[in-house]
Amino acid sequence: MQIIKRDGNKVDFEKIKIERAISKAFFSVDSSITEEELRKMSDRIEKTIKQKYPKDHIPTVEEVQDLVELTLIDENYYREVKSFILYRAKHNMDRKVLADFSRYIEDKKVLNIITEVQEEFDNQRYPIESLLFKFESFLKPNMTEEDMLKALTRAASELTSKESPDWEIIAARFLMYQIDLEIEKSEERYELFDFKSKIEFLTEKGLYGAYILENYSSEEIDELEKYMDYSRNNIFTYSGLDLLRKRYLITNHKGDLIERVQEMFMGIAMHLAIPETDKVAFAKRLYDILSNLKATMATPTMTNARKPFNQLSSCFIDTVPDTLKGIYRSVTNFAEVSKHGGGMGLYFGKVRANGSDIRGFEGVAGGVIRWIRLANDTAVAVDQLGVRQGAVAVYLDIWHKDIPEFLGLRTNNGDDRMKAHDVFPGVCVPDLFWKLTRDDINADWHMFDPHEVEKKYGKALEDTYGEEFEDFYHKLVADKDISRRTMSVKDMVRLLIKSWTETGTPFIFNRDIVNKANPNKHKGMIYSSNLCTEIAQNMSPSESISTEIVDENGDTIIVNKTKPGDFVECNLASLTLGKVDVNDPTDLEETVRTIVRALDNVIDLNYYPTPYAKVTNKKYRAIGLGTSGYHHMLVKNDIRWQDEKAHEEFVDRVYEDINYYAIKESMEIAKEKGSYSCFEGSDWQTGAYFDQRDYKSERWEKLKEEIRDSGLRNGYLMAVAPTGSTSIISGTSAGVDPIMSRYFLEEKKGAIVPRVAPGLTTKTFWLYENAHDIDQNISMRMAGIRQRHIDQAQSVNIYITTEYTMRQILNVYITAWESGVKSIYYVRGKSLEVEECDSCAS
Numbered sequence: 001m002q003i004i005k006r007d008g009n010k011v012d013f014e015k016i017k018i019e020r021a022i023s024k025a026f027f028s029v030d031s032s033i034t035e036e037e038l039r040k041m042s043d044r045i046e047k048t049i050k051q052k053y054p055k056d057h058i059p060t061v062e063e064v065q066d067l068v069e070l071t072l073i074d075e076n077y078y079r080e081v082k083s084f085i086l087y088r089a090k091h092n093m094d095r096k097v098l099a100d101f102s103r104y105i106e107d108k109k110v111l112n113i114i115t116e117v118q119e120e121f122d123n124q125r126y127p128i129e130s131l132l133f134k135f136e137s138f139l140k141p142n143m144t145e146e147d148m149l150k151a152l153t154r155a156a157s158e159l160t161s162k163e164s165p166d167w168e169i170i171a172a173r174f175l176m177y178q179i180d181l182e183i184e185k186s187e188e189r190y191e192l193f194d195f196k197s198k199i200e201f202l203t204e205k206g207l208y209g210a211y212i213l214e215n216y217s218s219e220e221i222d223e224l225e226k227y228m229d230y231s232r233n234n235i236f237t238y239s240g241l242d243l244l245r246k247r248y249l250i251t252n253h254k255g256d257l258i259e260r261v262q263e264m265f266m267g268i269a270m271h272l273a274i275p276e277t278d279k280v281a282f283a284k285r286l287y288d289i290l291s292n293l294k295a296t297m298a299t300p301t302m303t304n305a306r307k308p309f310n311q312l313s314s315c316f317i318d319t320v321p322d323t324l325k326g327i328y329r330s331v332t333n334f335a336e337v338s339k340h341g342g343g344m345g346l347y348f349g350k351v352r353a354n355g356s357d358i359r360g361f362e363g364v365a366g367g368v369i370r371w372i373r374l375a376n377d378t379a380v381a382v383d384q385l386g387v388r389q390g391a392v393a394v395y396l397d398i399w400h401k402d403i404p405e406f407l408g409l410r411t412n413n414g415d416d417r418m419k420a421h422d423v424f425p426g427v428c429v430p431d432l433f434w435k436l437t438r439d440d441i442n443a444d445w446h447m448f449d450p451h452e453v454e455k456k457y458g459k460a461l462e463d464t465y466g467e468e469f470e471d472f473y474h475k476l477v478a479d480k481d482i483s484r485r486t487m488s489v490k491d492m493v494r495l496l497i498k499s500w501t502e503t504g505t506p507f508i509f510n511r512d513i514v515n516k517a518n519p520n521k522h523k524g525m526i527y528s529s530n531l532c533t534e535i536a537q538n539m540s541p542s543e544s545i546s547t548e549i550v551d552e553n554g555d556t557i558i559v560n561k562t563k564p565g566d567f568v569e570c571n572l573a574s575l576t577l578g579k580v581d582v583n584d585p586t587d588l589e590e591t592v593r594t595i596v597r598a599l600d601n602v603i604d605l606n607y608y609p610t611p612y613a614k615v616t617n618k619k620y621r622a623i624g625l626g627t628s629g630y631h632h633m634l635v636k637n638d639i640r641w642q643d644e645k646a647h648e649e650f651v652d653r654v655y656e657d658i659n660y661y662a663i664k665e666s667m668e669i670a671k672e673k674g675s676y677s678c679f680e681g682s683d684w685q686t687g688a689y690f691d692q693r694d695y696k697s698e699r700w701e702k703l704k705e706e707i708r709d710s711g712l713r714n715g716y717l718m719a720v721a722p723t724g725s726t727s728i729i730s731g732t733s734a735g736v737d738p739i740m741s742r743y744f745l746e747e748k749k750g751a752i753v754p755r756v757a758p759g760l761t762t763k764t765f766w767l768y769e770n771a772h773d774i775d776q777n778i779s780m781r782m783a784g785i786r787q788r789h790i791d792q793a794q795s796v797n798i799y800i801t802t803e804y805t806m807r808q809i810l811n812v813y814i815t816a817w818e819s820g821v822k823s824i825y826y827v828r829g830k831s832l833e834v835e836e837c838d839s840c841a842s
Helices: 015-028 035-052 061-074 078-104 108-120 128-137 145-158 167-189 195-204 210-215 218-227 230-235 238-247 261-273 279-291 299-304 324-339 368-381 431-439 450-457 466-478 489-503 511-516 585-605 611-620 630-636 644-673 688-692 698-710 724-730 776-787 806-818
Strands: 002-004 010-012 295-297 315-319 343-347 392-397 424-429 444-447 485-488 507-510 543-552 555-563 568-576 623-628 743-748 751-756 798-800 827-829
Touching: 002 061, 015 035, 015 061, 015 078, 035 061, 061 078, 078 108, 078 128, 108 128, 108 145, 108 167, 128 145, 145 167, 145 238, 145 751, 167 230, 167 238, 167 751, 195 210, 195 218, 195 261, 210 261, 218 261, 218 279, 230 261, 238 261, 238 724, 238 751, 261 279, 261 299, 261 585, 279 295, 279 585, 295 299, 295 585, 295 724, 299 568, 299 724, 315 324, 324 343, 324 368, 324 543, 368 392, 392 507, 431 466, 431 489, 431 806, 444 466, 444 489, 466 511, 485 489, 489 806, 489 827, 507 511, 507 806, 568 585, 568 611, 568 724, 585 623, 585 644, 623 644, 623 724, 630 644, 644 698, 644 776, 688 698, 776 798, 776 806, 798 806
Parallel strands: 315 343, 343 392, 392 424, 424 507, 568 623, 798 827
Antiparallel strands: 002 010, 295 568, 315 568, 444 485, 543 555, 743 751
16 A cells, blocks of 8 residues: 655555554653554544545555544544644644745755654654744845855854754754755865775875874775764764864864864774774774764864874873982973973972072072973973963972972962963872861961981881871971971861962862772872863872983984883873763673773874873883763763762762773783783782772672782773863763753853753753852762772862852861862863863863
8 A cells, every 4th residue: 555745755554654653642642552452543534535436446544544533533532633634734844944944955865854843853842843933033135055054054053052952953964964064075176986995095195193003904994984974973062072072083184174074073982992903893883882972082083183293191290309300300291291282291390499408508499380381481481382382280299398488379469470370280188188177277287398308217117108197297286406397287278278269179088088089009100180181190200310421423422321210191082971871781891891892002103292191101010990971871860969968879889880891801911911910919800909998798808819819911901081082072961070050051152052961951951050059068079989989089069159158168178078089170160261281082
């Protein structure tokens, strides 16, 4: 049997379409109908058609819909038939609107997108007549087809609201078509017929790494091209796709867009799969996860994987030694890292204080501030090809003599010669300071010169933590021959709070908590963190050994020999918890294990901007598996942020699972490729890591024994970065933070773009709570629950309002410390603008 469509074409009669239409009518009035009842009605309608019309009569769509109405009436479904009648009327209106669109737009593919929107989205909330009216408001004389498409994209974007959030996705459909048209012009201009010819072209132009063609055969590239799924283009939001187009897709030197979105995901997957035995199979695995936005690689990895200059790492940390040559070496290292797009953390806690001695001459040292200003000027000067300014966090211990001036680096008053407005200060705080703020805030706090302490005692205060630190600190306090600065704990807190409320910094690094939980404490010490506060790995300064003059081929060569310290580099990626089914162990395990393996491969594939980073990276093989979409995940699982019991139980389980699968995969890779070089004697090897975190279940006990026998590939595994940019691409919430607002406006290219919380519906609207409305003590306690399962740290922000008192702000920090939180990123007031790190997995 056939049916005549409205355009006159004859097609096969499909009962399923009748059943769909009836289902929609029931759904629209919150009624339910069983599949059996649906089948009976569609059978009855089909039977009526055969009995009512002559054999040679082919019914029209309108005639069939009339029969649907009559059947619903006969069955006494009056509310449902009313809805169906309205549905028919609405579709008639939509057809008229589509005809109105065709007066302006000739491109059939654009009209097809509008038709798909009609069919896919609820036409009550997303009526295309609204799109038409908005589109018409942007029309001007003599607009080209390209201008019309841009106007249509803008119209859909500006219709986004908290009541109709999916206009963001609809706008992305039009933007994707714009991108495709741009790429098609490039493909035609450069005669690019398939993925393989495109790779060859990009390689020849120096835009793709030669290693791709060297490692993949023509047949393998063809196989991977066929595997790409372009339907996944439809999952983007407008903001995510716009960001992807601007920052990540490859253009040639003339600015012509060459690379498609799915080709980008496949290119990244192919690069990171090169070390695998079956690289094609792994490339497919990784492509599926990346293209479905279940996880994102860090910005440097997404940007540089598949390219000739493949610097894939996000974060670097250097320990600045207390020598002139060492200080300048650290600043040079920062310049090299910045040149290649990385963010840097510099620990200045070993540098002698202002007024210290130099070669026995007392009172001549200028202190750390002048060297921090040098790092500040380097950040400005080495501006990453003019794209953005370099970014560096500078850390100092709260017992360092220069800490009061350090806390004023970015505040608005004081001597400009003591300012450095382009660095991000961080303070390293021991347990002792927090104990005093909680129990005895009027107590004295003493600050010392690290050079003087080490010269007298042959031992550095910063090289101790926990009880050993407290004993040494009290010994120094009692030593009247050691100089010090003293102020009350309360006055120190005032300096901290002044800086937090004015600048959002300093970041806080709870060094005792970090070092007690360090799984590699047998090999060193962790002094500070990175630019985004999520990295916590062993650190030590490099040492100059000698300078030799040698003859080489008749030339005199000066050779400087340096003993490398632990110069931290970390490779990051983030699970998108709002996209992964965290309640499905199979989905979660597959995603975690694939990303861990990809990150381990980054270590071997990476270009290192400085040799010190390469040495440390090979030594510990550190990776940082993180998460984004945390708030999105809670809401999807019907959990309010401030429902503390449900929140705690849920995330404790989720992060334990993530940690378990990550460690398990690292062990499996160790079986294939060997353990990291410092595994012997580590907490991983002794089992102390598992005991300290109270992992006592059967699966953990079994894994502990397996690791003891088989080893572990990566010395550090988890670190939760802020994910500023990549969470926009994924259409999810950033990092582990609550959303700032369910609905807000963003300015782009002079236009106002509405943005909404991910997955916003009438139900989830009330589950979402804005960050500044949330009790920050609950947030810190939840960060502590997560922290047990994260061997490194987290980028955790504190959100305050003008109503917060000094005591309330301090109490949030004390809660964080009591909860075992290792680090705290920014303090964010409602009106305080802070510069989000864009180097770390963002």
